[in-house]
Amino acid sequence: MAVTCFTQEFRTSIAPSRMFKALILDSHNLIPKIAPQGIKSIEFVEGDGGAGSIKQTNFADGGHLKWLKHRIDAIDAEKFVCKYTLIESDIAFDKIESVVYELKFEASSDDGSICKMTSEYHMRAGVELKKDDIKQGKDKAMGLYKVVEEYLLANPDVYA
Secondary structure: OEEEEEEEEEEEOOOHHHHHHHHHHOHHHHHHHHOOOOEEEEEEEEOOOOOOOEEEEEEOOOOOOOEEEEEEEEEEOOOOEEEEEEEEEOOOOOOEEEEEEEEEEEEOOOOOEEEEEEEEEEEOOOOOOOHHHHHHHHHHHHHHHHHHHHHHHHOOOOOO
């Protein structure tokens, strides 16, 4: 099995604690509320949000995905780090075994934060990962981060 890794960073003026709460700890409540055009609901199908929990994201009608499931592998609310694995989707995983993500929110010198994301694509034998597929996923993630950032800027008391 081949593993391909990608990293990306996103800078924001929002403090790490607020970004972590919005994107990790309370995403199941916040994201469907502020991005209903893309995400219909997020629910825990196992657990309560801690390590070992399984979270299902249900996408709005009309997209190429209907749902996907992530397993939370590790979560540290004090260090603002979360590691999770994409384990299942309504689209068959014929090329990918799994995708492991690690998100880390660090304080920046301007009282904001740097959000660092590492993605490990575990590919099935003989399959090559296309850069366009990765770019599409990265663009969607960055779009979601921007929506959360805009919401938190407009609502400075939320998750404060």
